[in-house]
Amino acid sequence: MSDEEAVDFEQIEAETELATPEVFAGNLLEWAVERQASDLFISDEEQSVSIGIRRLGRVEQVRKLSRDYGRRLQGHVRVLAGGDPSEMIRPTQGRGVIVTPNGRKIDLRLSSIPSLYGQDVSIRLFDPVSGVRCLDELGYDTAELESIRELLRQPSGLILIAGPVASGKSSTLYAMVNELNDGTRKIHTLEDPIEHSIPGVIQSQINERANLGFAELLSTVLRHTPDVIMIGEIRDARTATTAIHAGASGQLVLATIHARSAAEAVDTMIHYGVNPKAISQSLLGAINQRLVGRICPKCGERIDGEQPEVDARVAPRLGNQSAELWKTIGCDDCYGHGFSEMTCVPEILSVNRTLKDVIANGSTAVTLEDAAKNNGMLCMAEALAARVFRGETTPHEAHRVIPAPQFSKLRVTV
Ligand SMILES: [Zn+2]
Structure with a gap:
């Protein structure tokens, strides 16, 4: 042209x-x-x-x-x-x-x-130019980054990432692989499609027409003695079982799965016929995430005089800062939208001894979620609330992502 x-x-x-x-x-x-x-x-x-x-x-x-x-x-x-x-x-x-x-x-x-x-x-x-981003660039706060890195420091086990379409799951997977890709590990990925090439990582494309689904490729890849395997998506019983088995026998496995919450990710594995005991032995953690708009740094405005009430579970995430509420205006930089980019909001369920028992008992997602919250997990609405009160996003935007009552109350205030 x-x-x-x-x-x-x-x-x-x-x-x-x-x-x-x-x-x-x-x-x-x-x-x-x-x-x-x-x-x-x-x-x-x-x-x-x-x-x-x-x-x-x-x-x-x-x-x-x-x-x-x-x-x-x-x-x-x-x-x-x-x-x-x-x-x-x-x-x-x-x-x-x-x-x-x-x-x-x-x-x-x-x-x-x-x-x-x-x-x-x-x-x-x-856009291949935007390439693979680091974990630090995706919008996680310090506590969330530490929890994610703690999962990645484990030599073996399964880490699941859940969330709807366009919730930044693949950006997170790539960032995790990027973090682990320090030349000391053999890393394989199974993808559909391969969105970015990562030097030093062996990437394989799923090809259903040639009968090369996730399950078939995963069985083959295990013979190549990988240290880390990234699975684009667990969407059938055979892949679920093989991934759990690989996680329990020495490999670190990262995979996305269809579920509405971190606790439900465990439910989905059970629905695929994986034994709850086997899940409890292999699963390191499940991350459920959404994307939320970050207020444009050029035109966003703090709303004066608003002293929102902050839940005691969320307060520690504000550090020394007092809770603020911000609103969007819109400028040339953000094409009038008021938001500059989409950032990840995670709900991170890290499996400790207590949660291992809860999972091994085949408990419901509700029971597991309650237990996880008692063990310090912030649920999605709480992680979003921290972003609202830190002035990173608006109550309207938080409500669009998760229609929780606490955000509609704030919308009325604003
Ligand atoms: Zn702007």
């Missing part, structure tokens, strides 16, 4: 139809990545094709295009992701790498399904 063809997205706003869909697609993807969008949507509507992005956890409508132009854009993006541009009846999926007019490389993962008025094209964006 020549420089003359490169068109700024803001210009395209007014003159879309003057740019070819190829040029527009490149600029649109670059524009989205610059704004830290995680997804881009190009959807057929009755009269038009709409473009939206998911940014800082929220969907934003960007603009509407004529149907003809929008469909050509959809087709082009599908070609970029290795899909069939003419397939209109069946869902399609694809992956690709695009180099934008400004020379930026963006990995994309596309899924397209037929909808009432045509197609809904959804593209996940991965």
